[in-house]
Amino acid sequence: MNEKEKCSMTVQDEKGFTLVETIIAIAIITIIAAMFSNFLAVALKARTLSRERLQLLAYATSKLDEITAIQNYWQNIEGLQGWLINDGFSDAGNGVFIKEQTDINNINYNFEISIDENTGIDGIFQLNFSIESGSGNRLFFVLRLREVE
DSSP states (O other), X not given: OOHHHHHHHHHHHOOOOOHHHHXXXXXXXXXXXXXXXXXXXXXXXXXXXXXXXXXXXXXHHHHHHHHHHTHHHHOSHHHHHHHHHHTTXXXXXXXXXXXXXXXXXXXXXXXXXXXXXXXXXXXXXXXXXXXXETTSOEEEEEEEEEOOO
């Protein structure tokens, strides 16, 4: 065998990828990456929403716990209304009190508490409490309280 035949044999024996195979592989990898990035975007959005709802729940339960913990201070509806005003709530009329608060991450939260005296039971009233974030997520709670005599 001469040198020319040896060279041509070596080139033919080598296995490699053709241009078409390489383009198909890149296309498949691109499709998989696009699907994964879409999944990642949805997961990050869900995580952000979940974190925001958890923060709303923490603020709401904190405020409701505060109201119930100091019930001996305010004792009746008029006392509660005065306490809400002292706590920074604005009287919107008809037993509705509103407050806007911004947290350390510059996220705005709007609190709304309405006092419903018409529960059908003497001495029992209902607080309808809602909290809404700046992005539109909203939680709603109902709390029934008894006036302290």
